[in-house]
Amino acid sequence: MPKISLKGLQMPESPIRKLVPYAEIAKKKGHNVYHLNIGQPDIKTPQVALDAVKNANIEVLEYSHSAGFDSYREKLSSYYKNQNLPIDKQDIIITTGGSEALLFALGSTMDSDDEVIIPEPFYANYNGFAVASGVKVVPVISSIETGFALPPIEDFEKLITSKTKAILICNPGNPTGYLYSEDEINQLAKIVKKHDLFLIADEVYREFTYDGFKHNSIMTVDGLENHAIMIDSVSKRFSMCGARIGCIVSKNREVMTAAMKFAQARLSPPTYAQIASEAALDTPQSYFDEVITEYKERRDILIAELNKIEGVQVATPKGAFYCIAKLPIKDANNFAQWLLETYDLDGETIMVAPAAGFYSSPNVGLDEVRIAYVLKKEALVRSVEILKEALIAYNKL
Incomplete structure (x- = not known):
């Protein structure tokens, strides 16, 4: 057999x-x-998103552009700028869920046996994505005693080798609910610049913060433009898990050029789901x-x-x-x-x-x-x- x-x-x-x-x-x-x-x-799910699909007048269900609808990326850029994130349309590739965005990020930045450092516990599928990409996960443990705060930077530094290509975080965190402070994000920014690594941030829960705490995105850190890769999704934000629409975002042109090759290889993200996701951006505050x-x-x-x-x-x-x-x-x-x-x-x-x-x-x-x-x-x-x-x-x- x-x-x-x-x-x-x-x-x-x-x-x-x-x-x-x-x-x-x-x-x-x-x-x-x-x-x-x-x-x-x-x-x-916001009614405006459901209505957009119901009312779509489509006679031929065509492929979209591999990067996603131009109109959706333009509108998504405006959404981010309203959130004080300096993200332009060309910095965005629409993906089939945040999962595909993570696969594109790993595939665009790492080769077989390269290493990514991830504070654990972490979103379980990071293990699966790493196996699929031939990448080795190197964990740095955070503990329940500290509320799963960022481990000391020294713990990261000890793990960096010639094979290390990136640090990956989820902010706010799945499964812990931990929200990284501005100081913690700046510490990570400093270490990836020092060692010339990528900083990949899964920010799909950006809107869900409590007790007056604010979300600190890696996309707002000065000097991190060539290091930062953001992962996003509509799944949680708009309660649209079944839409399977996300995006990979970066100012690094080489990263986005490589990611586009992966996007072209899978042809295009789903059309109806993009229609719903674009309409969802009109959801009121x-x-x-x-x-x-x-x-x-x-x-x-x-x-x-x-x-x-x-x-x-x-x-x-x-x-x-x-x-x-x-x-x-x-x-x-x-x-x-x-x-x-x-x-x-x-x-x-x-x-x-x-x-x-x-x-x-x-x-x-x-x-x-x-x-x-x-x-x-x-x-x-x-x-x-x-x-x-x-x-x-x-x-x-």
Whole structure:
């Protein structure tokens, strides 16, 4: 029998989606499953985006330009400038989700066996993207004790080798909800300039910041133009995960020329989704104000309820809509599967994402889970109630 590739063997399972079969079994038993495992917002997609697709008068569904609609990139540039980001149309290539933008960024800047340093825990698919690109992830560990703040720059410096090509961050962070300060961004800018590296920032949660904290984009740092590569997406901003539209952004012409070759190789981003995404830029500020208020309330309730459970440790997120919770257990993978396969509280259970999959260091995060607070407040309260009782039952086994 022919053998599959080494890449295929090394490709990691998604900690977010790998337990789906068990959730399906739980539902077939008649159990209600609260999905805390995936960042799928329940916020309504802006009507202006949905109407744009419904009203599109298209007789032939053609390819678009490989860089995406010219009109969309122009409008996106205006959006960024309104956010005080100096981004022009030529700095943008539209991609099929932020995922493709990350693949373009890795493919345009790294060769096989090159290295990218990433503070962990990090978005689990960074591991998958690295494997697909033949790139080695070099982790620098941040801890729940510091709220997952940026590790000391000295820790980064120790890891830089001749193979190091970039530092990759997610800001605000998935899965931690950590928001990098201006000082932390400037520290990263200084080190990438010193060692002539790229700084890739996944900024898809830019709008989701709380408690008066502001987002600090790498695109605003003077002197970083040739180093900065920004990844963005409409998925979370407009609650349009299924649109699969994102973009790669950089002032570095060589990077964008290389990225365009990858864009041409996949032909073009999807037409209807671009129509929706372009229209979504007309969404009024009131939409975001309401969404931010709702998520902050959800965060506050979730963190307050988690802190009531003996033995649970959780850092308060400053952005995005995730948190990492450290549980009084040894194996979160086993616990998460047991929740779906065996446990229910009055016919209900929860689905969480084991956090070990958000690390590349072995045997780290084994007692942690990621929780997405994308459910309504009453559902979050009920979910934590189930978690509390489940921990008691599980630790008696």
